Amino acid sequence: MATSASLGEPSRRDFLFIATGAVGAVGVASVIWPLIDQMNPDASTLAAASTEVDISNIAVGQIVTVKWRGKPIFVRHRTPKEIEAARAVPLDQLRDPATDASRVEKPEWLVVIGICTHLGCVPLGHQGAYDGWFCPCHGSVYDTSGRIRQGPAPYNLVVPIYKFTSATKITIG
Known part of the structure; x- marks a missing residue:
C-alpha cells in the first residue's frame, strides 16, 4: 500500500x-x-561590414574610390550625358546583359566594386572607348554603367549592396 x-x-x-x-x-x-x-566576430570585423560614404562633395563627373571589406569601391557621380549613353546601349551588344536601371538606385550615382572580373586587377576610371573604366592588365573596357564592353573580362563590374541613408550619404554593405 x-x-x-x-x-x-x-x-x-x-x-x-x-x-x-x-x-x-x-x-x-x-x-x-x-x-x-568567443565565436562572435570581433569589433574590427563588424566595423568592416559596412561603410558610410559622404557623397555631398563628389562633383558631377567625378569618381571617388573608397574601401569596403578590403576592396576598392568606385562611386561615380554621372553626368546626364553618361546616363543617357548608358541607357541607350542595346542589351544584345552586351556580353553580360544588364540594363543601366538595374545597376543603379539613383541614375546619377553608380556604385560598383572596383575589381576587374577577368583576373582581379583594379581598372582605371575615365578611360577606354566608353569613358568608363579600362583595365590595363589585359585590356578589358567597361562603360559608364560598369558593364563589360571589350576585352577578356566575362562579367560586368559587381554592384555591391548599398542604400541611400540620406540625400548626401550612402551606406555600403
Missing part, C-alpha cells in the same frame, strides 16, 4: 534533486557561454 508521502507530496529529497539539477545547469551554462561568445 502506498503512503501519502510517495503519491503526490514533494519530499526533501525531491527538492534537493531539483535544486542540484538547477545549480548544475547554471554551472554548465556559465562555462559554455564564454566558449560560444
Whole structure:
C-alpha cells in the first residue's frame, strides 16, 4: 500500500534533486557561454561590414574610390550625358546583359566594386572607348554603367549592396 508521502507530496529529497539539477545547469551554462561568445566576430570585423560614404562633395563627373571589406569601391557621380549613353546601349551588344536601371538606385550615382572580373586587377576610371573604366592588365573596357564592353573580362563590374541613408550619404554593405 502506498503512503501519502510517495503519491503526490514533494519530499526533501525531491527538492534537493531539483535544486542540484538547477545549480548544475547554471554551472554548465556559465562555462559554455564564454566558449560560444568567443565565436562572435570581433569589433574590427563588424566595423568592416559596412561603410558610410559622404557623397555631398563628389562633383558631377567625378569618381571617388573608397574601401569596403578590403576592396576598392568606385562611386561615380554621372553626368546626364553618361546616363543617357548608358541607357541607350542595346542589351544584345552586351556580353553580360544588364540594363543601366538595374545597376543603379539613383541614375546619377553608380556604385560598383572596383575589381576587374577577368583576373582581379583594379581598372582605371575615365578611360577606354566608353569613358568608363579600362583595365590595363589585359585590356578589358567597361562603360559608364560598369558593364563589360571589350576585352577578356566575362562579367560586368559587381554592384555591391548599398542604400541611400540620406540625400548626401550612402551606406555600403
